[in-house]
Amino acid sequence: MGFKKWFGKTYLKLRGWKVVGDIPEDVKKCLIIEAPHTSIEDFIIGKCFFWVRGKKVKFLVKKEFFDNFVLRWILNRTGGIPVDRSRGNNMVVKTAAVFKQYEELYIVICPEGTRKRVERWKHGFYYIAELAKVPVVMGFIDFKTKVCGYGPMFYPSGDFDVDWKQIEDFYRGMQGKVKGYFNLE
DSSP states (O other), rough: OOOOHHHHHHHHHHHHHHHEEEOOTTTTEEEEEOOOOSSSSSHHHHHHHHHHOOOOOEEEEEEEGGSSSHHHHHHHHTTTEEOOOOOOOOHHHHHHHHGOOOEEEEEOOOOOOOSOOOOSSOOOOHHHHHHHTOOOOEEEEEETTTTTEEEEEEEOOSHHHHHHHHHHHHHTOOOOOTTTTTTTO
16 A cells, blocks of 8 residues: 555544545546535545545646745646636636546536635536536535545536436535535535
């Protein structure tokens, strides 16, 4: 067992977290949505989970975090991809194109877009997966049950409203670290 896997397993166990689910071995590319996202601790728990599962993931993070030398160093080494969240930057197209550059790629996106409460999730993750022709895996960190993991996987049908119902049903009842910040609570 490598150091990262050992560290992730030890950290999660000491903190009382249970790890569940996995991505099927034949799935080499996917977009993982991660929710609830209400605390910076989500990043630590999520990273430990991915180490335990042996998945090298990349994740989108606002480009402003890369302005700080120390944060940039950490983010580059942990899989961070800087994102310009201003309008008109074709982020969906750019991110979908990244999938073509790799034989194996798992990208994590927090559709809430921030750790604060939002009234609706950003839909870009869906259109990235649809354009890249990769499945969406529903990742989660539920502070109510202290369970984190991979939930169901689906390919976008092209009808966001239909697929959103499946997403909403899966996440309903979960709780973020900061109560009231997850908009499905």
